Amino acid sequence: MKMTMRYYGKDYDSVTLEQLRQIRYVEGIISTLYYKQAGELWTREEIAALKKEITDGGLELSGIESVNIHDAIKIGTPDRDMYIENYIKTLENLGEEGIDLVCYNFMPVFDWTRSNLAKPRPDGSTVLAYDQKEIDRIDPDKIFESMDKMANGFVMPGWEPERLSKIKELFEAYADVDADKLFNNLVYFLNAIMPTCEKYGIKMAIHPDDPSWSVFGLSRIITSKEGLVKLMNAVPNVYNGVTLCTGSLGSNPDNDLVDIIHALKGRIHFAHIRNIKHTGPGQFEEACHLSADGSYDMAAIVKALYDTGFDGVIRPDHGRMLWGEKAMPGYGLYDRALGAAYLCGLWEMLVKYGK
Ligand SMILES: [Mn+2]
Numbered sequence: 082m083k084m085t086m087r088y089y090g091k092d093y094d095s096v097t098l099e100q101l102r103q104i105r106y107v108e109g110i111i112s113t114l115y116y117k118q119a120g121e122l123w124t125r126e127e128i129a130a131l132k133k134e135i136t137d138g139g140l141e142l143s144g145i146e147s148v149n150i151h152d153a154i155k156i157g158t159p160d161r162d163m164y165i166e167n168y169i170k171t172l173e174n175l176g177e178e179g180i181d182l183v184c185y186n187f188m189p190v191f192d193w194t195r196s197n198l199a200k201p202r203p204d205g206s207t208v209l210a211y212d213q214k215e216i217d218r219i220d221p222d223k224i225f226e227s228m229d230k231m232a233n234g235f236v237m238p239g240w241e242p243e244r245l246s247k248i249k250e251l252f253e254a255y256a257d258v259d260a261d262k263l264f265n266n267l268v269y270f271l272n273a274i275m276p277t278c279e280k281y282g283i284k285m286a287i288h289p290d291d292p293s294w295s296v297f298g299l300s301r302i303i304t305s306k307e308g309l310v311k312l313m314n315a316v317p318n319v320y321n322g323v324t325l326c327t328g329s330l331g332s333n334p335d336n337d338l339v340d341i342i343h344a345l346k347g348r349i350h351f352a353h354i355r356n357i358k359h360t361g362p363g364q365f366e367e368a369c370h371l372s373a374d375g376s377y378d379m380a381a382i383v384k385a386l387y388d389t390g391f392d393g394v395i396r397p398d399h400g401r402m403l404w405g406e407k408a409m410p411g412y413g414l415y416d417r418a419l420g421a422a423y424l425c426g427l428w429e430m431l432v433k434y435g436k
Contacts, residue, residue, distance in 0.1 A: 082386070082428055084421055085109040085143045085396045087412065091134065092116075093236065095408040098138030106421040109143030110135045111184070111396055115236075118243060120151030120164045123171040128178045143394050144182030144351060145175065146324075147238070147288070150270065155189055156254050157266040165273045172274060176281025182394055184324045184351055186288040187267050189255045189299040190248070191224065192239020193291040193329070198231035198410035199402065200366055206401040209411050211292055211332065213363030221297045222248055235409040252297075260300040264311070267302070271316040278320035284350040284393075286322050287312065291329035292365070293336060304333065306341045313348050325386075326353040328367065328398050331377055334359050338377060342385035349391055354382065354424055355398035367399050367411070370420035380427055387431040397421045 086101050088094055088110045101107055112135065114127055135142045148171055151164040175183065186192065196215035199207040219227055225245040228237065236242070244251075258266075271285070278285055293304035302308050309323055323345050330336045342349065356368040356375030368375030386395075400416025402408065 082392060083108050083143060083394050084425055085111050085394050086417060086421065087111045087146060087396055088135070089113070089115050089238075089409070089412070090131070094412070095235075095406075096412070096414045098135065098140060100414055102139045104418045104421055106418075106425040107140070109141045109394065110138075111144050111146045111394070112142060113145055113147060113238075115238075117149075118241075119149035120153070120167060122167045123148070123174055125174040125177055128174055128180070132178055132180075142180065144184065144286075145180060146184035146351075148172075148175075148183050148185055149239075150185055150187060152189075152251060152254065154270050155187060155263065155266055156258055157262065157269070158254070161266075161269075162273075165270060168270075169274055169277050172277045172281065172283055176277070176283055181282050182284050182286060182350060184286045184288055186290070187263070187303060188290050188301060189258060189263065190221075190251045191296060191299070194224070194296055195228070195410075198228070198233075202401070206403050206416075208367040208401050209399060210360075210366035211364065212361075216296065221252065224297075232410060233407055237409060255299055258300060260302050263300045264302050264308075264315075267312065268315045271318075271321050275316065275318050275320060279318070282320075284320055284322050286324040286349075286351040288324040288353075289326050289329040291326070292332035293330055294333060294363075305330075305336055306344050309341065310344055313345065319347065322348045322350040324351040324353060325349045326355075326398065327377060327382055328353065328355040328357050331357055332365050334376070339381050339385040342382070342389055342391075346389040349386070349389070350393045352386060352391065352393065352395040353398040354379070354395060355400075355420065367401070369401055369416060370397060370423045379423075383424060383427040384431060384435070387428065387435055395424065397424060 153161045197210040200210040290301040358375040372379045397420030399411030403415045406413040
């Protein structure tokens, strides 16, 4: 297991590499070329510059989150092959720079969604929260505006303002993309990139949809054990793998996270570990990583990873906003550092006394 922290780059993140390096538990960084639009080619020079920034900061670049997928690939329009070609070239450039882990998602139009990015808790900290009833009241055209207003002035991953102007077109383009079509388009994409992944040893790790159900009537397919196992079987190549995000999959209380980890044995290349608290049907809020603070037994989750031989990259996921920090929602320094320490503690106990 390698503990890492997500970092958006010096021009976008309020947290510095120096701070991240001082979290003794953290060995590597997960980052991205944040300025790149989905579908754009990443050049070798750009990737080398990212790597250099992180290496100069005393850490290693342990993987990319994310190389985003252009809508043409998800929708399956005739120009998808050109975008797949670009994706392959990007993977080749990443491979040449020694990167062997790429996280991505396959959600139509919207990336992760929340109804509140700073819900106060009784102790004065704030968390991201979701309430389906509130989302149902928001016009899909207004959701960008609503998320942007809550973002403390940060540009959030998946909510880049460039996408706002295209939202009506996007909804139209996805109108006849049902779950089967979306799934087939994902399989088409994976089959096309697998030879490159094999050549460079790049593990693809699909991030589950967040929340794990359909939002605004758009299809979502990576929401459960069934969908994940179906995808693993459709492209039975070890480089077609999963980002086990406990918070995203765990948004649906019907998902048994320990069972999912066992079902995906050998195919989990990247783990996002965080706790959430179910507060009602279609409702949840994020929590501190500690088991007692949310609905999930984090020791059981970490043990399932350990028991299935997980040896990939792990990172604490969204944290609470603490101690007056101003940061990108979910991506403050303090609670993620506490999360890393907690998860490393659980892991050390398993390594030393788990058997
Ligand atoms: Mn995640």
